[in-house]
Amino acid sequence: MKQMIVNCESKFTQMALIEEGKLVEFAAERSQSESLVGSFYKGRVVNVLPGMQAAFVDIGHKKNAFLYVDDVLHPHLEKQPKVKPSIEELLKVGQEIVVQVMKESLRGKGPRVTTHYSLPGRWIVYMPIADYVAVSKKVLRENERTRLKILCEQLRFRGEGIIVRTVSQDESTDAIKSDLDLLRQLWSNIQGKAKNAEAPSLLHQDLSIVQRHIRDVLNPTEDELIINNVKEAAVVERYLSEMGQGIHLPVKVHESSESIFKQYGVLEQLDKGLSRKVSLASGGTIVWDHTEALTVVDVNTSKYTGGYNLEETVTLTNIQAAEEIARLIRLRDVGGIIVIDFIDMEQEIHRQNVVEALEAVMKKDRAKSQIVGWTKLGLLELTRKKVREDTSVLLDKTCETCSGTGRITANIIH
Template structure:
């Protein structure tokens, strides 16, 4: 059973996802800084850069959005030209264009946008211009994959693209078709607004964090949703009824005196799991350091000394660390390049066991990731798609003295 625990403040919403009582995802969103990913804008091209094969688009925010040439070409790879055309033949300065945000502004970079439009629903992802059907890789049964593929071909119209989501497995065709019909209506409304609006203009805002999690991971029949705000609970209940096609599914309103995160044991887990040093159950430890582009994780034996031999001891710690690191990557929403310095192992079979354990843990993650493999220095390299800024950053601000470096400077005049 999963539990969604939501804490609401006037300017901040925080959401924790528990699986069997263990914290696996955490998200925070400020009311004045609603996430951009998934939102549609009518923008104006302000600069075309042939040397970068990219353009900058004004969508009405402080920083112009970045549009790469690949995101201007047809979304179906089979329909793209063999040789990539120059960006200046596709876009011109002053041109108005509908774009969708695919990556939040991070650091000094503005948002990244695309013309490969997609609208996710409960059961399917609708891509108005993609012209293909795909089935989630997490649907493992060949017979079910074939059924969903055929169903997708039946319900899509000419030129449309559809991705059958993991949750569509064993789902009735009527529910899937109803989901697609709603997404078509959304797309029609976006097009209508685009025709009437002057650039730059917001055409469609993506869902709130609570609605996204309800849509993507919440099972109304088995999971539990607790919100400590009656108004937000009512809105969540209405959204649940909408995606469940009219079924009444009550949301629990938390009314306890204690903070909701303390009542469900979340605060303690947040303090532990977002620390630089995380202690494993065995006594080993994980050290977590993060920069804008790179995350480095170091595994140490700590107090753990049990095991039949040094190799056995090291392997046990690494396996436990691999499982925990997979959870923490998902929880912290780490992205980009991730390097893990496991404790050195002599036997190749043990190294493979560690990789297998890490991949098994990361298979539960909805964000795309890839374990690249071991480097020549014995480090494990992996990548994970970076879409949104770290929610953990909403929990803290850079130190006034060290400016976020973790050091107090002793340089200068004293």
């Protein structure tokens, strides 16, 4: 069972997701400037750079959006030319173009946009010009994968693309068709607005943080949603009714004077989970450090001495650390390159056990990740895709004295 706890404030909305009593996701969104990812814009090309094989597009925000050549070519790889054309052959300065934001403005860079349009629904992701059907790799039963692929091939029009989501397993034809019809209508509305709109302009805003998580995460027959705002609860219930398809997720309004996050233990778990040094139940510790290029995690046995021998003690600590690191990567929404310095193990089978423990928990994460493997120095490398602004931006700020390093220059010159 999962619980989604929503704290609505005047300037932002915060969402905490709890699975089996553990905090696994925390996200925040500014009320006055909601997330750009997933939104559609009619933009104008302001610069074409053949040296970068990219263009910059004005979508009406402070920083122009970045459009790479691969995101202009056909989304179906088999329909792309064998020799990639120059960006100058595809786009011209002043050209108006419909784009979708695929990545937020991060670290001073403008948003990244694409013409590979996609509209996620409850059961499927609709891609109006992709011309292929794919089934989530997390649908493991081969007969069910085949059923879903054949069904969507029958339902789609020529040129359309569909990705079948994991939650579609054992779902009825009517439910999937209803989802597809709604998404087709949404795409038609976007196209209609694009014909009459002046660039730059917003054509379609993606769902709010609460609605996205209801659509993507919650199981209406098992999970629970608690929110501390009556008006927002009504908005959520209206959204649920619009989704249709027999979804009856109960919405509970928190009316106590006590903070909703305090009552449900979110604050305590968040404080521990976002600390630089995190203690494991066994007595071991994991230490987090962030650089501009990567995140480094160090594992230590600390107070744990529980195994029959050193190798067993080390392996048990590493496995427990791997499970906790996977949860905290999702909670902290860490993106980019991640390097984990586990305690040295002598046997290859033990290293494999640690990787399997990490993979098992990371499968629950919706963000795309890849475990690259062990380096010659015994470090484990992985990557995780990040598309939205760091939640930490709303939770903390860089120290003005040490610029986030935790160190200041000693005054040794008199």
